[in-house]
């Protein structure tokens with residue numbers, strides 16, 4: 001139904017056969033692949049958890065796009081302009097200006113990374129016992145909401161839980177689900193709407209402008225605030241430009257300003273869209289929440305004009321924000337992800353569709369139908385991929401979903417995925433070819449693959465440190 005809205009290739013969209021990145025390489029970092037016996041050893045030592053591998057034992061690192069981007073020459077030049085004053089660093093004011101210009105919010109609180117900002121907003125805006133509806137959970141986001149006494153409620157559209165559904169905006173909020181929650185609990189029991197664009201756990205899927213506009217109207221009727229997880233909002237805006245009526249001729253930057261204008265504030269892992277290796281921020285339009293966040297930032301992060309970042313990091317971030325919203329940059333970034341995804345689709349490997357903004361999500365449930373979810377198919381696939389070629393990926397399934405805090409049982413998400421996350425401006429098309437061929441080899445050997453058993457499980461965010469053995 002919506003198939004025609006999603007151009008198959010970037011070339012098709014821009015009327016040319018091929019496209020290329022809007023940059024050239026000035027410095028290189030050597031990488032190498034260790035042999036199969038070495039990879040076996042490394043994997044067993046890491047308890048079959050790719051988070052526990054040494055990066056030196058990894059060939060192509062697609063664990064995450066978090067803090068793994070390449071900075072530009074302008075950002076590196078900015079690193080030399082750090083004003084390392086304890087208070088009132090000029091780099092902070094550059095950062096504040098960049099966020100105000102490109103995202104449009106009034107008050108800015110810097111934090112050391114995204115979860116620092118999640119902690120502040122959760123504590124400032126949730127009263128214990130309240131509900132936090134959102135468009136699918138994210139690991140650290142939900143944990144901070146729960147630790148602040150809130151209960152997360154998933155109000156994403158049903159299509160998001162179906163890895164094969166081609167809805168162009170699978171990140172959309174289902175307004176009926178939200179209305180049901182408001183009617184059942186009362187508006188004063190809703191802390192705020194936790195809106196993410198793009199939706200990481202759904203496969204990097206976008207939210208449409210129409211959806212956020214309607215969400216704003218609904219929330220206004222009840223006096224409910226909307227806070228945005230802006231971590232990959234720039235990528236979300238590219239999809240709006242590509243797929244939503246009336247936005248084809250607007251710049252990504254203009255779309256970003258409009259989208260954010262329907263929300264009351266945002267938190268940011270600047271390690272993603274914003275092209276830096278470390279950093280984050282919280283941005284707010286209301287003085288009451290800002291004051292609470294300012295009171296807490298000095299306890300948990302640092303003074304409100306650095307929040308855990310060095311001056312030079314804030315300068316690189318201010319420059320990164322400006323670079324991140326450029327149309328040609330976003331197009332090349334998402335184009336590379338799409339290139340990898342299309343190879344896999346052509347070869348019949350089941351992945352989440354439509355192809356999202358930051359990663360390819362392999363559908364481990366469909367790849368290993370013989371493995372029950374309790375044998376961790378997503379984790380197994382990540383391990384097999386590393387064994388085959390030294391490519392590092394990440395589980396996004398039952399291990400990431402953790403346990404229900406009330407019942408103590410595993411949460412079994414509908415999506416059991418393995419994520420190949422593409423760092424920004426780091427790898428070439430040839431690297432993508434190597435990755436695709438390795439995925440194909442692992443896919444071809446799927447019937448002989450055995451699952452895993454969890455032998456160590458940490459209490460919080462278990463996917464980071466859990467250990468496994470082969471069954």
Ligand SMILES: *Cc1c(COP(=O)(O)O)cnc(C)c1O
Nearest residue numbers: 113114115138140200231269271
């Ligand atoms: C990475 C991420 C976060 C957390 O940010 P950190 O910088 O890793 O602390 C929050 N939300 C989303 C969607 C993310 O991808």
